[in-house]
Amino acid sequence: MQDYDVIVVGAGPGGYVAAIRAAQLGLKTAIVEREHLGGICSNWGCIPTKALLKSAEALEIARRAADYGVRVTGEVAADLGAMVERSRGVAGRMAGGVAMLMRKNRIDVIWGQARLDGPGAVTVEPAQPHPRNAAAKPPKGALGAGRYTARHVILATGARPRVLPGLEPDGQRVWTYFEALAATDLPGHLLVVGSGAIGIEFASFFAALGAQVTVVEAAPRILPAEDTEIADFARQQFARRGIAFHTDCTVTQLDRGAEGVTATLRDGKGETRSIEASHVLVAAGVQPNSENLGLAEAGVALERGFVRTDDLGRSNVAGIHAIGDLAGGPMLAHKAEHEAVICVEAIAGQNPHALNRNRIPGCTYCDPQIASVGLTEERARAEGHDIAVGKFPFLANGKAIALGADQGLVKVIHDRKTGELLGAHMVGAEVTEMIQGFVLAMELETTDRELAEAVFPHPTLSETMKEAVLAAMGRAINI
Template sequence: MADTYDIIVIGGGPGGYVTAIRAAQLGFRTAVVEREHLGGICLNWGCIPTKALLRSAEIYHYATHAKDYGLVLNGTMSVDTAAVVKRSRGVSAQLNTGVGFLLKKNKVDVIWGEAAIAKPGEIVVKPPAKSVQGAPIPAPKGAKEAGTYQAKHIIIATGARPRVLPGLEPDKKLVWTYFEAMMPEKMPKSLLVVGSGAIGIEFASFYRTMGAEVTVVEVLPQILPVEDAEIADIARKRFEKQGIKIFTGAKVTKLDKAADSVTAHIEDGKGARQTITVERVISAVGVVGNIENLGLEKLGVKTDRGCIVIDGVGRTNVPGIYAIGDVAGPPMLAHKAEHEGVVCVEAIKGHHPHPMDKTMIPGCTYCHPQVASVGLTEAKAKEAGYDVRVGRFPFVGNGKAIALGEPDGLVKTVFDKKTGKLLGAHMVGAEVTELIQGFVIAMNLETTEEELIHAVFPHPTLSEMMHESVMDAYGRAIHI
């Protein structure tokens, strides 16, 4: 009985531990298997520590622009790289400890090691291999050891890892993934970022603010490829104004490594070639699901393009085996993983939750300026056959934005002209990652433009731009 559970979750990242806690709340005897870090990549090497780094960059930016706010800072501003990294790692460590506490509080057992599914209802856990930093990580106090465990329901939440392209293989010294980019021994004077998704743009923004010469290369014609084209174009102009060099419709064909620098060969879509030499390269060309060594092939679990195929509530094609989070496909976001896990265990309990609706999952990029969105872009809405109304409101028309010294940005809304349904919302500018949830809630409540127009937004706030954008879609904007 001691090694038998109702639910075992493989993976202790944000999707895995939230799933395990919700399962325990529902009365299931639950365990989570983890080989390296409670909290997973997001808490330890992704979402959280990068935000700590970006916060340091933000403070540095404001300090070096104090004169813009009527302030004079005496003395020389400089970056203490070791201290910046130490703070970031400390934030992760604090939250890692917190996850362990939450699991213990909810009576979720932690099994320390690497799991494989021997057959439906049974997993075999081996001692953990070396961590991403090269050494085994000690098990948390009270964790169960490797062995064979049974569970009626097995939920795979093994996350994802950086995608590696031929010729761009990371070497931890000159060519980095996000692991190395979060722990630089010193700030590079120049940097090439390959890929302009959220990870690439966040690192480009961080290092540029810290003083590095930054170049971004994106194979697609638009940076931030999943975002609305108009928003991405505004963001690009802001990045370029900051001094970031951006090449779109281009690819890195070759890297020539020297002792302490890299020469990158870049080719655009028309065949034109050029080279740039930088101190470091960050490969940010996406992530790939961790589906290997789980026994999926032997069990006949269906996969597609490196991800496990599931239905709307996390079930695979094999009874008793489920998947959630990055390993179950895009969008590969922590909040998607958490919600997907909750839906999965509530379905197992028989609660009949609403299946995951991926069109209502917000996306945020914490660069400067910030970018946030939910729902369909204007182009995607038109492709889907909607006759649309589009509203826009610029930051420069908002009193709070001007007072903050952040007058650059845009709030954009997309509505179905026929029904007034909010199809999508897209933002670029200060604090938009905190604003987007208002539109997320509105979409989940099936709010129409009429209800949004009649809502009273507080003044003076940035949120007033959300209201004005909606009104602009219907010819009623006041402040433009």
């Protein structure tokens, strides 16, 4: 047995950030991990998917080289195996970086499966990694199985793909994002179930490589969490790339064969149709990793499998905390990281601000990219705000035209009386890098007039942000 101030269970973005912040504040800290430092985000999610999408972007640029005055001789072709190999290499580098941070901050790494074992105690048992992580090894100096105690336990065990009845993944014809990230052959026809960030990113990637892609979405439109106008604009761009969509539609039956699958779709009117595909990617959300943690025995309250917490990450049981996906949505790495800092600083007796969920940006790294923060136009109106809406197209931005990326739109929603920025929504090249400007504006309570008075550099894509604000004020210059 070894005593700590804080034990963190799970070494994903929320977990390892919690451990580092705890160590910075002088708390004796350990972190328990059963498969891979860095969690899903670094190993099988955020980072390796972006590596694949960068490969798709490079392929697209090569195909369009003549548009930029560049002559490419020979065939331009996708090498899926090389793309996957690069992506896995990036993931490995990220895991190594987290191991270095644990050493730097003198955080003990305990390798195994953790379970709550009475007040302030965690039992760690040996864990067998999933076959996809068979090569994963504990970092040098890691501790092993045993019973450990701590004044505070922070649960950061994340989530995994939701399994839908009849669409259970088999690793061959029916995939989750795990199999999609390590595909060995390009699907002839990929049927994507779900049009959230994960589904749309993989649809964009495989379409860029030349696969036929069809997306099925149960909601009336794709990207249901986004502003309707932005989602509609994005759908038009995806359709130009050959992606087909069936909205207000569900998969009611899936027949699997040696050469592919046949999916039966039912729309909102009750009409059915069949689609044949080589592979199916199920991207219909995630479910929390809350099993086998001893939560029920410890008396921890759950809601639909998620740990119920307050604004500082505290569960209903003293000394037990939860952050990240395990504590509920939005299921985003940066939300988990922010919750981690708040949780630990509260444990250390500081006075952190609670997380404002209306100021958490969302990013989808498809082509074109999508980014947003705050209220959509629909929600702002539903909440009774008197709003001023401003929009500015990339078509009128010099940098976008020079880049050959003039298909995009920036949309802002301001309170008409106070000038408060209620929401910002963007689709187009590099908008995932630009959204932080609006996040800062909201956090600093910047008004429309203050944004209008700020000097934006020229020529940049960011000028579309100021022009959208000016449009909301009736003052747009370039349209």
